[in-house]
Amino acid sequence: GAVVSQHPSWVICKSGTSVKIECRSLDFQATTMFWYRQFPKQSLMLMATSNEGSKATYEQGVEKDKFLINHASLTLSTLTVTSAHPEDSSFYICSSPNPTGGVRSPLHFGNGTRLTVT
Amino acid sequence: AQKITQTQPGMFVQEKEAVTLDCTYDTSDPSYGLFWYKQPSSGEMIFLIYQGSYDQQNATEGRYSLNFQKARKSANLVISASQLGDSAMYFCAMREGQGNAGNMLTFGGGTRLMVKP
Numbered sequence: 001g002a003v004v005s006q007h008p009s010w011v012i013c014k015s016g017t018s019v020k021i022e023c024r025s026l027d028f029q030a031t032t033m034f035w036y037r038q039f040p041k042q043s044l045m046l047m048a049t050s051n052e053g054s055k056a057t058y059e060q061g062v063e064k065d066k067f068l069i070n071h072a073s074l075t076l077s078t079l080t081v082t083s084a085h086p087e088d089s090s091f092y093i094c095s096s097p098n099p100t101g102g103v104r105s106p107l108h109f110g111n112g113t114r115l116t117v118t
Numbered sequence: 119a120q121k122i123t124q125t126q127p128g129m130f131v132q133e134k135e136a137v138t139l140d141c142t143y144d145t146s147d148p149s150y151g152l153f154w155y156k157q158p159s160s161g162e163m164i165f166l167i168y169q170g171s172y173d174q175q176n177a178t179e180g181r182y183s184l185n186f187q188k189a190r191k192s193a194n195l196v197i198s199a200s201q202l203g204d205s206a207m208y209f210c211a212m213r214e215g216q217g218n219a220g221n222m223l224t225f226g227g228g229t230r231l232m233v234k235p
Contacts, residue, residue, distance in 0.1 A: 046224075095163070095223075107223055112162065
């Protein structure tokens with residue numbers, strides 16, 4: 001089945017530094033990548049949608065200058081948390097629809113990145 | 119307004135018994151899909167079952183079945199013969215515009231299921 005590889009699986013960084021999270025589609029072309037954020041014991045909230053070769057679309061309340069998304073190829077999308085603060089500590093997870101999977105096909109998720117900002 | 123509502127933040131079930139996890143949704147789009155995902159403590163999202171708004175029959179996948187009541191806008195997940203490994207968070211999600219597989223999913227708040235031995 002379709003696989004999305006997400007790295008790193010966890011990262012600890014100091015306040016003020018930047019962290020890059022990568023999501024790669026291993027066996028399909030990910031024209032679209034959804035980036036979700038999940039705070040502890042809460043649901044997944046969509047942060048932004050990236051499409052290969054174009055600018056990402058951010059959800060209301062998500063700072064595009066803080067959460068930089070790049071989707072330069074059909075197999076790689078990255079999320080960079082810039083100038084991280086402790087309140088950015090969260091679980092970030094990417095997902096992509098399989099373009100050949102049809103409407104019944106679920107989103108394929110990466111395994112997530114647990115970010116802790118100290 | 120919440121598009122997906124899961125009213126049970128936590129539930130216990132005895133091993134080998136069946137359990138129903140509730141999900142109601144709100145949409146004006148006649149074409150939509152409903153998904154259930156399992157999220158163990160490790161964090162990965164595991165797809166369980168799908169129900170399309172035009173499907174005539176309730177979806178089933180092994181021990182998972184979906185009690186789809188379209189008029190009531192509910193899509194409850196039924197897990198039969200619970201196992202200890204079923205202990206996890208369960209999320210109901212909806213994709214509006216079923217004709218577009220590229221649309222994002224909106225998730226409910228989740229239900230934490232704990233299976234007792």
